Amino acid sequence: MKKAGTKKSVRKKLSVWHYLKNRDTILATISVFLIMGLLALIPINTHILDPFKLALHDFNYNDLVYSKMGKNKNTSIDTNIVVVNIADAGRLEIAQMIQKSYDAKAKVIGVDVLFKVAKDPSADSVLNNTFNTKNNVVMAYNLYEDHSIFKPEGYFFNQAKNKGYANFVGEEEGVIRYFKPEVAYGNLNYLSFASAIVKVANPITFDQLSHRRKDFEIINYRKSSAKYLVVSGEKLINGEISTSILTNKIVLLGYVGKNEKDIEDKHYTPLNAVFTGRGVPDMNGIFIHANIISMAIDDAYVHQTPNWINWTIAFLLCWIHIAFFIKYSLEGHIWFHLKAKLVSLTMAVLFVYLGLWFFYYFDTQINMTLTLAAVILALDVLYFYESFALWLHKNWGFKTVFHHDVH
Amino acid sequence: MMYIRIVVSISFFILGFSSSWASEKMPQYVVYQVIGKCSKVALKKVSLLKKGDFLNTPDVVNLAEGSTLILICANYKAFQLNVKGKYAVSTFKKYCAKSDGSFTANYFRFVWDELTHPHSSPEVEPEKYMKTAGAVTRGQEKYNLSIRTDTINMYDGDFGIRFTITKEPATVKFFASINPFKILVSQQSKDFISFLAFAKTQPQPGVYYWYINELPYKKSNLHVLNVLNEKQYKTTVAQILSKVIGNNDADRAFMGGFLLEQEHFLGEAQKYYKLGLSLNPESKINQRLSRIFSESGSVL
Numbered sequence: 001m002k003k004a005g006t007k008k009s010v011r012k013k014l015s016v017w018h019y020l021k022n023r024d025t026i027l028a029t030i031s032v033f034l035i036m037g038l039l040a041l042i043p044i045n046t047h048i049l050d051p052f053k054l055a056l057h058d059f060n061y062n063d064l065v066y067s068k069m070g071k072n073k074n075t076s077i078d079t080n081i082v083v084v085n086i087a088d089a090g091r092l093e094i095a096q097m098i099q100k101s102y103d104a105k106a107k108v109i110g111v112d113v114l115f116k117v118a119k120d121p122s123a124d125s126v127l128n129n130t131f132n133t134k135n136n137v138v139m140a141y142n143l144y145e146d147h148s149i150f151k152p153e154g155y156f157f158n159q160a161k162n163k164g165y166a167n168f169v170g171e172e173e174g175v176i177r178y179f180k181p182e183v184a185y186g187n188l189n190y191l192s193f194a195s196a197i198v199k200v201a202n203p204i205t206f207d208q209l210s211h212r213r214k215d216f217e218i219i220n221y222r223k224s225s226a227k228y229l230v231v232s233g234e235k236l237i238n239g240e241i242s243t244s245i246l247t248n249k250i251v252l253l254g255y256v257g258k259n260e261k262d263i264e265d266k267h268y269t270p271l272n273a274v275f276t277g278r279g280v281p282d283m284n285g286i287f288i289h290a291n292i293i294s295m296a297i298d299d300a301y302v303h304q305t306p307n308w309i310n311w312t313i314a315f316l317l318c319w320i321h322i323a324f325f326i327k328y329s330l331e332g333h334i335w336f337h338l339k340a341k342l343v344s345l346t347m348a349v350l351f352v353y354l355g356l357w358f359f360y361y362f363d364t365q366i367n368m369t370l371t372l373a374a375v376i377l378a379l380d381v382l383y384f385y386e387s388f389a390l391w392l393h394k395n396w397g398f399k400t401v402f403h404h405d406v407h
Numbered sequence: 408m409m410y411i412r413i414v415v416s417i418s419f420f421i422l423g424f425s426s427s428w429a430s431e432k433m434p435q436y437v438v439y440q441v442i443g444k445c446s447k448v449a450l451k452k453v454s455l456l457k458k459g460d461f462l463n464t465p466d467v468v469n470l471a472e473g474s475t476l477i478l479i480c481a482n483y484k485a486f487q488l489n490v491k492g493k494y495a496v497s498t499f500k501k502y503c504a505k506s507d508g509s510f511t512a513n514y515f516r517f518v519w520d521e522l523t524h525p526h527s528s529p530e531v532e533p534e535k536y537m538k539t540a541g542a543v544t545r546g547q548e549k550y551n552l553s554i555r556t557d558t559i560n561m562y563d564g565d566f567g568i569r570f571t572i573t574k575e576p577a578t579v580k581f582f583a584s585i586n587p588f589k590i591l592v593s594q595q596s597k598d599f600i601s602f603l604a605f606a607k608t609q610p611q612p613g614v615y616y617w618y619i620n621e622l623p624y625k626k627s628n629l630h631v632l633n634v635l636n637e638k639q640y641k642t643t644v645a646q647i648l649s650k651v652i653g654n655n656d657a658d659r660a661f662m663g664g665f666l667l668e669q670e671h672f673l674g675e676a677q678k679y680y681k682l683g684l685s686l687n688p689e690s691k692i693n694q695r696l697s698r699i700f701s702e703s704g705s706v707l
């Protein structure tokens with residue numbers, strides 16, 4: 001980098017604070033954000049040329065908090081929720097499991113099974129009656145989009161008193177990190193399965209969830225599937241299990257995989273040890289719903305910093321970086337280029353660490369992407385800014401700390 | 408300049424080689440559906456087309472006014488003709504191309520699509536990313552077979568197995584081969600598959616296929632029929648039955664039926680279950696027997 005003064009001159013060493021106040025530092029910092037804005041405005045997706053972006057598609061560094069740093073690894077067993085494993089049970093058996101749970105005075109019974117079409121008339125009749133008459137039974141259904149119109153899909157949809165869509169938010173075959181508490185479409189309002197269960201189990205908690213007015217919620221995976229009590233539906237029907245364990249509990253009827261290789265209704269979650277690329281799905285849908293429900297009941301939502309905070313952090317950190325870079329480039333540091341690159345890399349690692357630290361300890365996600373982008377771009381933009389400032393100096397007498405001499 | 412010429416020459420050579428290699432893979436066709444009047448001219452003989460007929464490159468197809476002909480290519484692509492006229496089968500290759508361009512064209516199409524199609528994310532438009540339902544399905548299948556096995560070993564076909572279906576009646580088809588498709592028997596049924604009609608075609612030992620109501624190119628829905636010769640069949644059945652133990656004839660018959668069912672000899676299993684039932688009419692096996700098997704006979 002070129003600097004002020006002649007080749008032989010030794011520049012007086014100034015404090016970083018001096019450079020922070022310097023006009024070039026501020027203008028270079030603004031340039032970084034202008035370049036970021038310009039890149040964002042390009043109407044093509046440059047990621048096609050970025051193998052890292054393609055390889056890390058659907059990657060979120062916050063997943064590392066669960067999969068590598070063991071967030072929530074030592075949480076206790078959930079005592080509010082009991083999962084009843086329906087295994088390969090048919091509709092009639094499922095109806096019997098609901099009845100058993102109902103007789104045991106469960107607080108709410110969530111049936112995480114999709115009944116898309118008619119099947120056996122007698123079993124359908126029993127189920128229909130169950131969903132239609134029992135106030136504490138919540139039925140799951142599939143909500144699908146057809147030409148931008150949301151439509152519910154479920155054979156008992158119209159008859160069911162309480163119902164919720166079982167859909168999560170995420171890429172197809174991707175990691176499930178979010179859920180949408182409700183979908184409003186025209187005059188219609190569809191509740192998610194977890195929201196509908198919370199509404200029956202604890203209306204005050206449901207009000208809190210509704211008042212958050214979030215377009216989507218980040219699922220706080222506080223409990224792995226091992227942290228939920230699972231009972232066999234078959235044994236429940238056969239009377240081999242005392243139904244008292246279901247009394248006053250949130251009972252979720254769903255499919256629990258027979259083993260690790262059984263991937264029916266299994267999804268990728270941030271708990272997956274393989275956090276990039278393709279591993280084996282790690283969590284049954286019923287446990288994801290359970291995590292959402294317990295998150296709402298325990299008021300353990302994941303918070304996100306507002307965008308203005310993310311931008312402010314990015315600007316401040318970029319500003320400090322530029323000040324350091326200008327200081328060391330001008331003060332005759334022969335190793336400047338190498339050191340600046342190393343500093344950028346080190347800072348990138350540090351910022352990710354800070355982001356993860358906040359999430360780990362405070363359930364708060366800070367979007368450090370802006371900061372990372374700004375810091376990584378800072379050095380290259382500074383080179384450009386220097387040339388531009390020198391051109392302005394030569395043609396318009398623009399005052400700058402940079403000089404044509406090369407160090 | 409010389410360098411550019413060499414590169415261009417190599418490119419043309421590669422493209423030419425690719426296309427000539429592709430053209431050698433002549434597709435075969437099977438008639439999937441005929442509506443109206445369609446005929447083919449093969450070796451100067453005119454014949455009306457019907458489901459399951461083959462068409463080869465030298466043949467010519469005639470479509471009458473208002474007719475529709477649906478054909479399946481060897482690579483499972485299907486296409487239809489519905490305009491009156493005469494068609495040389497040799498011109499159908501274009502309908503069977505798996506992709507619409509060369510390797511190079513497809514690559515640049517991918518690049519173009521990636522560059523131009525709008526990218527979003529679950530965080531920005533969550534409602535667009537709600538295609539994953541966290542629940543299992545009960546009752547989505549168009550049909551439910553009474554058996555879990557994918558393969559049935561048989562020699563004669565005097566048995567039937569049950570199924571339930573949401574749309575009645577179902578069409579059950581038996582194939583001699585799937586590439587190209589060669590349909591041996593097509594039958595309609597409400598609730599059971601009779602293997603008798605298939606057996607009456609006197610199939611030679613080998614592998615055959617059958618499916619219910621699904622398009623044939625869905626390979627996952629194909630079921631396998633392993634037709635054995637008489638000697639091999641009887642030897643294997645005898646080996647299976649040699650493991651049978653029990654306190655009385657009825658028990659032994661039930662166990663024989665169970666072991667044969669496990670080894671996919673369903674016809675023979677049915678016989679032993681029936682035998683056991685005749686010896687012990689009180690047995691609960693009667694429920695199992697009626698749930699899985701149906702009496703063979705005429706179909707609808």
